[in-house]
Amino acid sequence: MKNEPNDDFLQRLRADPSKKFLSTLKANLDRQAISQVKARRTLFRTAILAALIGGSAVAVAFAVLRGSPARTVVRMASIGPAQPAASKMAAERSGGGAPKSIVSPSQGGVPPPPMVPPVTAAPAEPAAQQSSALFVVAGPTAIILNAQGIARTWMPPASKKQPEFNLTSSTEALAMLCHTHPGTTAAGSADIAGASRRILPSELEHCRSNGVTHLAEIQSGYETVVLARSKLYGAPKLSARDIFLALAAEVPDPNRPQGLIKNPYRTWSAVDSSLLEERIEVLGPPLSSATAAAFRQTLMEAGCTTFPWLAALKQTDSQRFEKVCRTLRDDGVYREWSGRLQEHLETYPNALALFDYREAAAKPETLAAASIDGVEPNIDTIVAESYAGSRAMFVYVNIERVRGNPAMFSFVDGFRRSVDESWSITTLVAPPRQANARKYMAPLQEMKF
Amino acid sequence: METNELNWDAVYAHEAPRIYNYFRFRLGQDSDVEELTARTFERAWRSRSRYRRDLAGFATWLFKIAQNIGTDYLRARREHLPLDAALEVTTDVTPERDAEQRSNLKRLALLCAALPERERELVALKYGAVINNRAIAQLTGLTESNVGTILHRVVQTLRDQW
Numbered sequence: 181m182k183n184e185p186n187d188d189f190l191q192r193l194r195a196d197p198s199k200k201f202l203s204t205l206k207a208n209l210d211r212q213a214i215s216q217v218k219a220r221r222t223l224f225r226t227a228i229l230a231a232l233i234g235g236s237a238v239a240v241a242f243a244v245l246r247g248s249p250a251r252t253v254v255r256m257a258s259i260g261p262a263q264p265a266a267s268k269m270a271a272e273r274s275g276g277g278a279p280k281s282i283v284s285p286s287q288g289g290v291p292p293p294p295m296v297p298p299v300t301a302a303p304a305e306p307a308a309q310q311s312s313a314l315f316v317v318a319g320p321t322a323i324i325l326n327a328q329g330i331a332r333t334w335m336p337p338a339s340k341k342q343p344e345f346n347l348t349s350s351t352e353a354l355a356m357l358c359h360t361h362p363g364t365t366a367a368g369s370a371d372i373a374g375a376s377r378r379i380l381p382s383e384l385e386h387c388r389s390n391g392v393t394h395l396a397e398i399q400s401g402y403e404t405v406v407l408a409r410s411k412l413y414g415a416p417k418l419s420a421r422d423i424f425l426a427l428a429a430e431v432p433d434p435n436r437p438q439g440l441i442k443n444p445y446r447t448w449s450a451v452d453s454s455l456l457e458e459r460i461e462v463l464g465p466p467l468s469s470a471t472a473a474a475f476r477q478t479l480m481e482a483g484c485t486t487f488p489w490l491a492a493l494k495q496t497d498s499q500r501f502e503k504v505c506r507t508l509r510d511d512g513v514y515r516e517w518s519g520r521l522q523e524h525l526e527t528y529p530n531a532l533a534l535f536d537y538r539e540a541a542a543k544p545e546t547l548a549a550a551s552i553d554g555v556e557p558n559i560d561t562i563v564a565e566s567y568a569g570s571r572a573m574f575v576y577v578n579i580e581r582v583r584g585n586p587a588m589f590s591f592v593d594g595f596r597r598s599v600d601e602s603w604s605i606t607t608l609v610a611p612p613r614q615a616n617a618r619k620y621m622a623p624l625q626e627m628k629f
Numbered sequence: 630m631e632t633n634e635l636n637w638d639a640v641y642a643h644e645a646p647r648i649y650n651y652f653r654f655r656l657g658q659d660s661d662v663e664e665l666t667a668r669t670f671e672r673a674w675r676s677r678s679r680y681r682r683d684l685a686g687f688a689t690w691l692f693k694i695a696q697n698i699g700t701d702y703l704r705a706r707r708e709h710l711p712l713d714a715a716l717e718v719t720t721d722v723t724p725e726r727d728a729e730q731r732s733n734l735k736r737l738a739l740l741c742a743a744l745p746e747r748e749r750e751l752v753a754l755k756y757g758a759v760i761n762n763r764a765i766a767q768l769t770g771l772t773e774s775n776v777g778t779i780l781h782r783v784v785q786t787l788r789d790q791w
Binding site for chain 1 (some may be wrong): 674755
């Protein structure tokens with residue numbers, strides 16, 4: 181046992197604060213508490229009024245939307261000449277609803293047929309043949325990471341030829357799939373493309389005109405991000421609009437309709453008077469990361485589009501839309517985290533951190549993820565697509581290429597199984613497994629839009 | 630346990646002197662201590678609805694806030710160090726030679742100036758805030774035994790120089 185050193189000299193240094201100081205501070209705190217109660221009462225009254233108005237609106241919206249068909253998770257699309265799928269698909273989309281008559285897992289479906297499609301058109305030269313890779317996968321980061329993981333797990337042991345993975349945007353990846361990329365070179369083609377959105381009818385038409393006539397569509401999971409803080413302080417309640425106003429580089433000018441100003445907001449209460457007067461501070465991964473990209477394209481964009489004139493830009497000036505809605509401020513309010521993140525979050529009640537959903541969900545004892553517009557991020561809300569910080573990811577396979585390419589077959593089968601068995605290798609949240617569900621890879625001729 | 634089960638009057642009466650002394654030890658002076666104590670309680674007061682008693686001891690939560698405020702204050706003071714203070718730091722005045730002319734708190738500050746930041750923090754938490762080694766371990770990320778070992782060595786060093 182150690183001999184305790186004499187620490188009396190330290191003990192004696194303590195001093196009591198003056199009574200005047202203690203009573204003055206206590207009185208200030210009590211006053212603050214009273215004013216907060218008043219503010220809460222006002223907020224409560226406002227909320228009741230909003231609920232009455234909003235409830236009516238929701239009821240009307242529900243009446244309009246009910247009857248929309250359930251989405252499919254996995255399906256195969258024929259875009260051959262005999263099946264004018266793209267135009268039907270376009271017609272469905274223009275109507276604003278999900279594609280109809282698609283056999284979904286929840287609707288029963290049929291056993292998956294062999295993945296050998298009928299040949300209806302002379303295929304273009306495979307990307308893999310051009311690049312000397314087994315096959316080529318292109319897409320955004322989340323898809324590529326997932327694909328690499330699946331390749332490692334499901335494909336035969338390494339050989340001289342390996343799959344090639346090209347990191348690119350969704351639009352570029354789909355263009356590569358359809359060989360509409362400028363200069364159809366080895367680097368410009370893909371056998372499998374990942375996208376953070378569904379393929380557009382115009383892109384399907386491009387595919388068909390380039391001889392890519394049979395595609396499989398697999399909804400491979402959901403890329404989901406959350407803003408979280410230390411569980412010490414409970415889950416924040418924010419709106420997508422709050423997040424956009426807090427973190428965008430430019431925000432709408434309150435004094436000039438349809439004008440933008442450099443983001444002046446420093447506290448959450450400045451963004452929304454119902455929030456606390458706390459400094460806005462968000463820590464996150466590098467802006468080049470998949471998580472930051474997903475954040476910009478989900479939560480930021482969702483908040484941005486709450487301003488109708490900014491939402492309209494998506495159609496009229498997509499470049500400006502992306503610049504305004506997806507550019508984060510660079511004045512230090514959002515900054516990359518560095519070491520001791522958890523400690524920082526515990527120390528600073530106002531500090532939020534951006535995480536991939538799976539990362540945050542793995543630490544329920546330390547992190548509390550923010551609800552967005554009243555929706556908590558969890559598997560149910562992600563799959564229901566009601567949580568604003570999530571987006572479905574799709575993989576499109578040129579199934580002409582699967583014929584005679586066992587490695588690619590193994591890969592695609594592995595991808596499909598990852599969806600079937602409700603797991604995902606990297607960051608994607610897999611759709612939940614449904615009882616007796618059969619993932620549906622429809623014979624092409626039966627595919628209906 | 631619900632937040633509102635905390636008796637905030639009792640909490641304030643118990644914790645305010647500890648926070649106050651934490652800052653006295655941390656800063657080695659009496660000036661600004663009241664301001665930092667007030668700032669700590671005001672921040673905790675504003676955030677008190679978020680405190681989850683089942684997740685962390687109240688003192689741990691409160692001292693996390695105090696540590697944060699103290700760190701910000703010291704960082705700002707370093708960045709804006711007055712010229713005379715800077716000269717004082719860089720002179721060859723030894724603690725032994727000057728100590729007799731200074732208050733005990735100032736003497737402690739001078740002695741602590743030679744210690745690493747982490748050890749100064751441990752002294753402030755242990756003797757200013759009167760927090761036990763286990764809670765200090767929670768606040769600093771050190772193990773409890775490590776806290777005990779470091780404090781033992783630091784107190785011995787300070788005692789020898791006192």
